[in-house]
Structure formats: structure tokens, C-alpha cells
Amino acid sequence: MLQMDTSISSVIEDDPEDMSFSLSQQSSSSETSSSSASEEQGEWDERKWIVNESSIMQLFRTCHICAAQITNKKVTTTGSQLKIEWTCLNNHHGKWASCPDARGMAQNNLLVSAATLFSGTTFTEVHEWASILNLQLLKKSQYYSIQSDYLIPVVHFAYKDHHENLIRRLIRQKAEGESIELCGDARSDSPGYSCKYSTYSFQLVSSNEIIHFIQWVYCICFFAIANSFISILFRQWVTEASSSVAMESQGCRRGLNHLIFNEGVDIDLITTDRATSVRKIMREEFQNVHHEFDPWHVSKGIKKKLVALANKKENQVLQGWIRAILNHFWFLCSSCGESAEELKRQWTSVLHHICGEHTWEQDGRKWACPHPALNPDQQRTKRWLQPESQVFKSLRNIVEDKRLLKDLEQMTRFKHTGSLEVYHNVMLKYLPKRLHFRYDTMVARTQLAILDNNYNVGRQQTETSEGLPRYSMVFPKQSKEWVAKKIYEPTSQYFTQHLVKLVLERREERTPEDIPHVQRPGNIATKERPPKEDLIRKHQFRCPRHTDV
Numbered sequence: 356m357l358q359m360d361t362s363i364s365s366v367i368e369d370d371p372e373d374m375s376f377s378l379s380q381q382s383s384s385s386e387t388s389s390s391s392a393s394e395e396q397g398e399w400d401e402r403k404w405i406v407n408e409s410s411i412m413q414l415f416r417t418c419h420i421c422a423a424q425i426t427n428k429k430v431t432t433t434g435s436q437l438k439i440e441w442t443c444l445n446n447h448h449g450k451w452a453s454c455p456d457a458r459g460m461a462q463n464n465l466l467v468s469a470a471t472l473f474s475g476t477t478f479t480e481v482h483e484w485a486s487i488l489n490l491q492l493l494k495k496s497q498y499y500s501i502q503s504d505y506l507i508p509v510v511h512f513a514y515k516d517h518h519e520n521l522i523r524r525l526i527r528q529k530a531e532g533e534s535i536e537l538c539g540d541a542r543s544d545s546p547g548y549s550c551k552y553s554t555y556s557f558q559l560v561s562s563n564e565i566i567h568f569i570q571w572v573y574c575i576c577f578f579a580i581a582n583s584f585i586s587i588l589f590r591q592w593v594t595e596a597s598s599s600v601a602m603e604s605q606g607c608r609r610g611l612n613h614l615i616f617n618e619g620v621d622i623d624l625i626t627t628d629r630a631t632s633v634r635k636i637m638r639e640e641f642q643n644v645h646h647e648f649d650p651w652h653v654s655k656g657i658k659k660k661l662v663a664l665a666n667k668k669e670n671q672v673l674q675g676w677i678r679a680i681l682n683h684f685w686f687l688c689s690s691c692g693e694s695a696e697e698l699k700r701q702w703t704s705v706l707h708h709i710c711g712e713h714t715w716e717q718d719g720r721k722w723a724c725p726h727p728a729l730n731p732d733q734q735r736t737k738r739w740l741q742p743e744s745q746v747f748k749s750l751r752n753i754v755e756d757k758r759l760l761k762d763l764e765q766m767t768r769f770k771h772t773g774s775l776e777v778y779h780n781v782m783l784k785y786l787p788k789r790l791h792f793r794y795d796t797m798v799a800r801t802q803l804a805i806l807d808n809n810y811n812v813g814r815q816q817t818e819t820s821e822g823l824p825r826y827s828m829v830f831p832k833q834s835k836e837w838v839a840k841k842i843y844e845p846t847s848q849y850f851t852q853h854l855v856k857l858v859l860e861r862r863e864e865r866t867p868e869d870i871p872h873v874q875r876p877g878n879i880a881t882k883e884r885p886p887k888e889d890l891i892r893k894h895q896f897r898c899p900r901h902t903d904v
Contacts, residue, residue, distance in 0.1 A: 434493030436461030555606030565805035
């Protein structure tokens with residue numbers, strides 16, 4: 356990658372490919388200058404238009420001082436910047452530029468680069484779009500040079516300041532007696548079990564901001580503090596995490612260690628899925644932190660078993676009960692009063708209801724379903740299960756599974772990771788799973804996702820002109836039922852304007868501060884790289900010419 360000289364006396368060299376055209380004619384000199392790049396310029400955020408080359412050249416046919424014909428023009432481009440030097444018959448001459456320079460660099464080249472990264476898109480996508488329009492932009496080499504020297508450092512320092520403020524606020528809230536409750540979940544950088552990086556996020560059940568972000572080698576771990584996200588980026592050598600599954604436990608352990616011992620955050624509770632490795636870590640290494648399981652992940656597991664059972668031909672009667680069983684599970688998790696025994700009792704009571712038995716005796720006490728009494732027609736038409744049927748016995752095995760009943764003891768507070776999925780959707784904007792990024796770019800894009808999330812928490816539901824809450828109607832393929840979905844206020848991207856200002860300021864600095872150097876992760880390959888020629892010969896032998904596509 357090209358390294359950009361940021362000294363005050365230097366001017367960045369033009370990429371040879373950026374000189375897209377040059378209509379050079381010998382220009383004469385004169386002490387009279389009608390236009391200069393040093394004239395007062397507008398602000399960087401002034402409005403801009405796409406203008407055709409022919410339309411611009413119409414403005415340089417005659418001299419605007421004496422109306423004489425312009426005889427000499429020198430037109431050059433540097434990426435997105437167009438410069439014209441002209442001389443008329445009466446020897447008036449001048450210079451014009453489509454945008455100002457920022458210490459020798461076209462300002463619009465900086466702005467295009469900043470807009471590309473800060474909007475979550477990629478240079479490849481922007482370049483393809485511009486190519487269709489024949490719109491002149493900077494070349495790939497200059498973009499990545501600007502990204503390394505200006506964009507990534509700006510994102511790093513902006514995130515650092517934001518993070519430090521959030522940590523101070525969190526510690527102050529704990530000192531004032533507030534409980535610190537987190538929930539965590541992992542996100543891989545690519546589908547399946549072949550990911551290179553894994554993101555583990557913790558969320559504080561009271562806000563939705565990302566709080567922290569540190570760097571190790573290879574596995575990425577993020578923390579979100581409830582309505583605050585705590586995001587911690589870990590890099591670890593591949594030998595420390597042999598699979599994407601192992602990454603989850605590594606991220607959880609390292610993240611909690613950093614929060615508790617490095618940041619001094621006293622965590623009271625954390626909610627995760629039922630991953631065995633995470634469960635073991637919490638039980639053995641963090642006994643002082645109460646560990647809860649996410650009902651959403653548990654209900655997914657229950658649904659998977661119920662669907663597999665109901666898909667059998669002899670058990671199709673169960674298909675009409677799956678939704679009711681899952682709704683019952685969610686209801687009891689939210690209404691058990693933090694009592695594990697009450698949660699278990701309510702969960703197993705579904706075995707009575709599903710057989711049409713709404714009052715029963717258990718442990719010497721009489722119990723009843725909490726729903727209103729059913730009328731005779733409802734009782735008669737409902738497809739109740741028979742207690743002696745095989746489908747009921749199979750259902751009982753699922754409901755009374757010993758591991759599930761034991762895990763219910765850690766679901767009494769109804770803490771779930773639903774808000775983390777919102778943040779994961781934000782991450783997809785900056786880190787789509789179908790693309791691979793270099794490590795430093797991935798870190799910066801993750802930090803951007805954190806800033807985007809943190810500056811947009813607490814958005815309100817929009818209202819109609821009559822003052823009523825707005826909803827949209829959607830038809831999920833999973834449930835195959837129409838549902839209403841809240842429409843929230845659009846997100847604000849104002850924070851990106853602040854980042855652009857910081858980019859321009861960094862360009863004007865004599866000696867801008869560098870970000871701490873982080874050793875890049877080693878190659879994840881488990882074998883020594885062979886000579887390229889050997890691989891080519893092997894490929895040609897394996898794929899004969901007639902199979903080329």
C-alpha cells in the first residue's frame with residue numbers, strides 16, 4: 356500500500372492513472388490573473404452536482420474579462436478534481452479548479468474516500484457505479500493510501516474518545532447503586548463454521564451502546580452494555596481457537612476478564628445462549644457473576660425438536676400446538692416472578708392443558724390453567740392429545756428433559772439478547788459477511804458500526820398525521836402469518852459529518868498523531884506456502900483446458 360507523506364511541505368504525487376486526460380497547449384504567462392485556486396472557497400459540505408465535461412468547457416470559450424476567445428487551455432484531472440489553466444487572445448490568463456486543495460491534495464478526493472468508508476460501502480462498489488456514469492474518481496491505490504493515513508486513524512481516535520466517556524459514565528452509574536447486567540452473543544464474519552473472525556457482543560440490559568474495544572490477534576470480541584454496548588475486539592492466534600465454536604468461549608472469557616480486571620466494571624449478571632463452553636467458563640471462572648440463559652435461543656431449540664417430532668406422519672396432530680407451546684414458554688419466563696420452581700411447574704403444566712385437563716393435583720395441591728374457562732364448543736372442537744398416545748409420550752420427553760428443566764433455573768429473570776440482533780444488523784452495513792477485509796479495515800468498520808449504533812439508540816416510533824403510532828404489515832416466511840411491525844424514526848448519520856471534519860483537520864496538521872501499531876495476525880494456513888509455480892502446474896493438471904470456464 357502506498358504511504359502518504361503528511362508533512363506540511365509536501366504535495367502528494369498524482370497517481371499516473373488519475374491523469375485521465377490532458378489537453379495540453381502551451382500557455383502564456385501574464386501578471387493578470389482572473390481566477391485563482393486561492394480565492395475564497397465554500398465549506399466542504401456545500402452542495403455538489405454531477406456536471407458533464409462539455410458543459411464545463413462551454414464556460415471556457417471566451418475570456419470573462421475582455422470577452423476575447425480563449426486560445427490556450429491546459430486541462431488536467433487528479434481523481435475527482437478538474438483543473439483548467441487558460442489564456443485568451445489579449446493575454447489574460449487564469450486558473451480554475453473544481454474543488455479546493457487540502458495541503459496539495461484535492462479536497463474532493465478526501466471527501467469521496469471518507470464518504471465511501473463512513474457510509475459502510477466499499478471502493479469497489481463505488482468505482483463500479485462511477486464507471487457506469489464515466490464519473491471521474493480517484494484510483495484504487497490513492498483511495499487505500501487515504502484510508503490508511505487519514506480515515507482509519509480518525510475513526511480510531513473518535514472511537515477512543517467516545518469509549519472513554521462511556522466507561523466513565525458506566526463506572527459512575529455503578530457507584531450510584533445501579534446494577535450492571537449484560538447479555539452476550541457471538542457473530543461470525545462469514546456463514547458456516549469456516550469463519551476467520553468472530554464477534555462476541557455483550558449488551559447492558561439498560562441502554563444500547565458499545566462501550567469498549569481492545570485489540571488482540573485473530574478472534575474479535577465485542578461487548579454491548581445493555582442500552583450500552585460494550586464492544587471488545589480481541590485478536591488471538593489461531594492456535595488459541597481451533598474452530599468458530601471455540602472462538603465464542605475465547606471471546607467471552609477475554610472480554611469479561613478485560614471488563615472486570617482491566618476496566619474495573621463490576622458485573623452483576625450476564626445472559627448468553629446455552630453454549631456448553633461458555634457455561635463452563637462462567638461456572639468455573641466467574642462465580643460472582645450470575646449467569647442467565649437467553650429464552651430466545653432456548654425456544655429455538657425447543658421449536659426445532661417440536662417441528663422434527665410433528666413432521667412425522669403419525670404426529671401431525673402436534674403441528675397445531677407448536678405455536679401455543681412456544682407462546683406458553685415465553686409467557687411463563689416473563690411471569691414466573693424470578694422463581695425457578697414456579698417456572699418449572701408452569702412449564703410442565705402444558706402437558707395437562709394439551710390433553711384438555713385444565714385443573715389437576717400436584718404435590719398435594721390443586722392447580723389450574725391461568726387462561727379463562729373454555730366453553731363447551733371450544734372444549735369439544737379443540738384437537739386435544741390423548742395421554743396414552745405415542746405423540747404425547749414423545750412430547751413429554753421434550754418438555755421434561757432433565758437438561759432443559761435444569762436450565763430453566765437460569766431463565767427466571769427473563770433476560771434475552773434480542774437487542775443484540777439489532778446491533779448485528781448494523782454491523783452488516785459496515786461488515787457484510789460476503790466480503791473479506793484486512794484486519795485494520797475490519798477494526799475501523801467495526802468501530803464505525805459501534806458509533807452508528809450508539810448515536811442511534813432510543814429512536815422513537817413514528818406517528819401518523821393523526822398522532823397514531825405507525826406500523827407496517829409484514830408476512831414472515833417462518834411464521835406464515837401477517838404481523839404488525841413498528842416503524843421507527845430514521846437513523847441519524849450526523850456523527851459521520853464530524854468524522855469528515857476530523858479527516859480534513861488531520862490533512863492540515865503538520866505531524867498528525869499516529870494510531871498505536873498493532874501486529875497483524877499471522878496467516879491462518881496450517882501449512883507452509885508452496886511456490887506459486889507449483890500451484891499453477893497442479894491446477895493445470897487438475898483442470899485441463901477443455902474444462903476452463
